[in-house]
Amino acid sequence: MKEGxxxxxxxxxxxxxxxxxxxxxxxxxxxxxxxxxxxxxxLHALGVPLLEExxxxxxxxxxxxxxxxxxxxxLLTDYGNREIEMQPVHKAVYLLFLAHPEGIEFKxxxxxRTELTRYYRATARNMDLEKVADSxxxxxxxxxxxxxEKCSRIKKVFSEAMDEYSASYYIIxxxxxxxxxxxxxxxxxxxxxxxxxxxxxxxx
Numbered sequence: 001m002k003e004g005x006x007x008x009x010x011x012x013x014x015x016x017x018x019x020x021x022x023x024x025x026x027x028x029x030x031x032x033x034x035x036x037x038x039x040x041x042x043l044h045a046l047g048v049p050l051l052e053e054x055x056x057x058x059x060x061x062x063x064x065x066x067x068x069x070x071x072x073x074x075l076l077t078d079y080g081n082r083e084i085e086m087q088p089v090h091k092a093v094y095l096l097f098l099a100h101p102e103g104i105e106f107k108x109x110x111x112x113r114t115e116l117t118r119y120y121r122a123t124a125r126n127m128d129l130e131k132v133a134d135s136x137x138x139x140x141x142x143x144x145x146x147x148x149e150k151c152s153r154i155k156k157v158f159s160e161a162m163d164e165y166s167a168s169y170y171i172i173x174x175x176x177x178x179x180x181x182x183x184x185x186x187x188x189x190x191x192x193x194x195x196x197x198x199x200x201x202x203x204x
Contacts (some may be wrong), residue, residue, distance in 0.1 A: 008095055015204055067202040068095075076161060077202065084157050088124030089135055093150045094194075095119040101189030110140040127153050151192070157186060169196045174195045 001170050017025070033042045043051070064078035072091055074084040086094070097104060104112065117136050124132065138146035155171040162170075177189040 004161060046115065063169055063196070063200055064162075065200045065202055066196065067107065068204065070204045079161065082161055084161060086154065086157055088127065089120060089139075090150055090154055090157075091123040092116060092120035093139065093147070094172070095123070097192065097194050098201065101177055101193065102176075103177070103189070103193035105190055107142045109142070109147060113140050114142070139142055 030042055033039065046054075064076040067077045069075065074086065074091065074094075076082045076084065092139040093116070095121055098110060099115070109116070112138060116139065117132065120136060121129075123168050138144045139150065151172045155167070156165045158170040161167070172192050172194055175191045175193050177191055178186065
């Protein structure tokens with residue numbers, strides 16, 4: 001009976017801790033696990049989703065805001081307004097993925113054809129509409145390599161503007177999402193997405 005009362009008292013004490021006090025406790029325990037060589041247990045305790053959130057939080061201080069101007073110039077605001085120069089088609093692809101933080105599977109790009117066309121027509125105002133339609137056909141064809149080529153080019157220009165770690169937040173990268181149905185069937189979504197926190201994106 002006494003053990004039960006002691007446990008309840010400890011639980012109540014834990015609930016009364018401030019966030020700062022809880023953080024200090026976690027820091028002490030994390031240090032002890034590291035000293036014991038058990039970072040595996042630390043990883044298990046935190047979990048991969050939380051680690052990814054912490055990774056993003058840690059990166060925020062190093063990442064620049066991305067300003068997209070009315071005439072579709074892409075500027076790294078906190079890097080001296082350095083411009084990321086891309087062709088209209090690359091900008092259209094980027095705007096599409098920026099608008100879908102949940103990610104898109106390449107094989108489903110045809111579902112976004114209308115939206116992608118709208119972005120392309122906005123970024124390439126003087127381009128012949130037939131050429132726009134032809135480019136969209138290539139981009140949304142799952143048997144065509146055009147979308148991979150465009151993403152590679154986007155990765156290149158951002159990688160030239162910053163270190164590899166920071167660039168990983170701006171490029172269109174891969175993310176695998178695991179699903180389990182009620183019948184215990186497992187399937188995966190091979191998503192492509194931009195992980196840059198959207199509060200760092202400024203759309204004029």
